[in-house]
Amino acid sequence: MIGFAAVSALAFRALPFAFKNTTALTRTHGSFYRFINYSAQAMLGVIIYDTAFNKQDAPSLMQQFENLDALKLILLLGTFIVVAKTRKILPAFLASLMIYLTAVVYLYGGQ
Incomplete structure (x- = not known):
């Protein structure tokens, strides 16, 4: 294999x-x-x-699903749509990265 x-x-x-x-x-x-x-x-x-998603299979991901996983899915889908419409990868990637980093700092910054 x-x-x-x-x-x-x-x-x-x-x-x-x-x-x-x-x-x-x-x-x-x-x-x-x-x-x-x-x-x-x-x-x-x-x-x-x-x-x-840290190499998890779909059933494991669904069992341990968190808010951050939902954000990842939304950002991946949003990035896909923006890239498909604009044909520009870098601006969509950077915008999604900034949103993700802001969410991580907001959720886990105080720990």
Whole structure:
């Protein structure tokens, strides 16, 4: 399982370089281009989920759900919507980060 995960992760990262000059990747509306793009976004989603929720699976997260977890979900959804509409990642990320840091300081600053 670990070997398959390593090979598939490497393949999805290396395939765009191997086919960079082919028409399959120059046609941005083609199925191969979308597949490579979606797989990269899926890997990014896994990294973000693992980081935000401390690698908990969904049932564990629901059992130990806190207000800060709700804020994380709202900020992730809000950031996704803003990035989808504006196509600008950095301003949406920085705004969400500032909101999150303010909430953490407010909730846990006195401890």
